[in-house]
Amino acid sequence: MDEPACRACRGRIGHLVLDLGEQPACDYFPRCDDPGPDPVYPLQMWLCSLCGLAQLVADPTVPEEPRGAEPAALVAQAAEAVDRVAAAGLLPDGHRVVEYGSPHGGSWLGLLAQRGLRPVHGGEPAEVVLDCFGLMHAADQSAALADRTARVAPGGVLLLQYHSLGTIIRCGQWNALRHGHYAYYSTAALATMLAATGFSPRMAWRFELYGGTVLLAARREADAAHGPDGADGPDGPMRSLLAEDIRVGVRDPAVLGGLQRDAEARAKGLRDWLVAERSSGRTVLGYGAASRAVALLRWAGVDRSLMPAVVDASPAKQGLRMPGTDIPVVGPAQLAARKPDAVLLFVTDLLQEVRAAYPEVEADGGRWVDADALRS
Numbered sequence: 001m002d003e004p005a006c007r008a009c010r011g012r013i014g015h016l017v018l019d020l021g022e023q024p025a026c027d028y029f030p031r032c033d034d035p036g037p038d039p040v041y042p043l044q045m046w047l048c049s050l051c052g053l054a055q056l057v058a059d060p061t062v063p064e065e066p067r068g069a070e071p072a073a074l075v076a077q078a079a080e081a082v083d084r085v086a087a088a089g090l091l092p093d094g095h096r097v098v099e100y101g102s103p104h105g106g107s108w109l110g111l112l113a114q115r116g117l118r119p120v121h122g123g124e125p126a127e128v129v130l131d132c133f134g135l136m137h138a139a140d141q142s143a144a145l146a147d148r149t150a151r152v153a154p155g156g157v158l159l160l161q162y163h164s165l166g167t168i169i170r171c172g173q174w175n176a177l178r179h180g181h182y183a184y185y186s187t188a189a190l191a192t193m194l195a196a197t198g199f200s201p202r203m204a205w206r207f208e209l210y211g212g213t214v215l216l217a218a219r220r221e222a223d224a225a226h227g228p229d230g231a232d233g234p235d236g237p238m239r240s241l242l243a244e245d246i247r248v249g250v251r252d253p254a255v256l257g258g259l260q261r262d263a264e265a266r267a268k269g270l271r272d273w274l275v276a277e278r279s280s281g282r283t284v285l286g287y288g289a290a291s292r293a294v295a296l297l298r299w300a301g302v303d304r305s306l307m308p309a310v311v312d313a314s315p316a317k318q319g320l321r322m323p324g325t326d327i328p329v330v331g332p333a334q335l336a337a338r339k340p341d342a343v344l345l346f347v348t349d350l351l352q353e354v355r356a357a358y359p360e361v362e363a364d365g366g367r368w369v370d371a372d373a374l375r376s
């Protein structure tokens with residue numbers, strides 16, 4: 001293929017590191033009575049050799065995601081993050097705030113209003129510009145970042161939260177790659193992107209969400225010398241994140257290529273496991289009609305003979321089917337009705353939440369199984 005132009009630095013030198021073949025749009029859930037076949041598009045990750053940004057190659061799909069239920073894990077993490085950023089002195093009462101949100105929810109504005117921050121609109125600058133998983137949804141990464149940094153008032157701070165590429169590599173999260181998510185950030189690549197707009201990361205926090213989520217606080221280079229800056233010291237989290245990026249090899253195409261082997265192994269493991277469960281007469285339902293389940297089910301060649309339904313709490317997804325498969329999405333009442341022997345959980349972060357919400361699964365002798373680890 002022709003080398004694409006980098007979404008951040010416009011460079012054309014890089015490597016195709018992950019190719020999941022032709023996949024349906026993971027955010028388009030067809031109705032159950034729509035027989036398909038669903039349109040499919042190439043799903044590939046490319047690593048820019050110049051700036052180090054890992055990115056989606058092409059995205060011919062239009063975002064059309066039924067709004068999912070906001071996971072409690074995301075809500076709890078937002079509260080924790082606000083506490084930690086406030087403790088660092090970055091959220092003073094009375095400051096203006098602009099939020100660039102994610103289509104998947106997780107707004108901080110309610111929490112920030114409780115602390116006396118004032119949301120502004122219509123292009124007005126703000127002392128706190130916040131982006132929680134929003135930036136990855138922009139096809140033009142350099143333009144989107146420039147838009148955010150331009151909103152930062154003099155002396156203000158840009159807060160960027162992202163699922164880190166180091167986590168994706170370390171945990172083999174190959175199915176983080178999806179249409180509509182254009183960028184997969186290492187701290188190092190984001191620092192390079194920020195430098196192009198005259199900003200530099202000053203502080204960082206880590207969270208367990210999605211296996212490893214990072215929140216960076218960045219300021220203008222020109223402001224770095226002023227104020228209660230609170231920049232990390234040489235042993236602070238910023239330095240350790242950058243060191244970890246180097247250790248993991250976030251810029252090494254061969255390291256990222258390991259995701260391809262992870263994908264193949266995971267899909268085969270899932271298929272073998274489901275076939276064995278069926279042979280033993282056990283029923284397995286899925287839980288969580290999430291985007292990351294789509295590529296996994298497709299790659300593993302799972303149909304309703306192996307998994308009769310995927311349960312999802314979002315009423316918007318019920319009556320639909322998993323993209324690219326014949327598996328229907330059903331409501332949580334089916335957990336009690338069908339008494340599955342196992343429920344395969346596609347979103348690991350939800351484990352505590354679903355065990356508490358649906359005690360009938362274990363009460364009826366079923367078990368929750370992590371779809372990644374294939375363990376209870």
Ligand SMILES: [Zn+2]
Nearest residue numbers: 006009048051
């Ligand atoms: Zn680049």
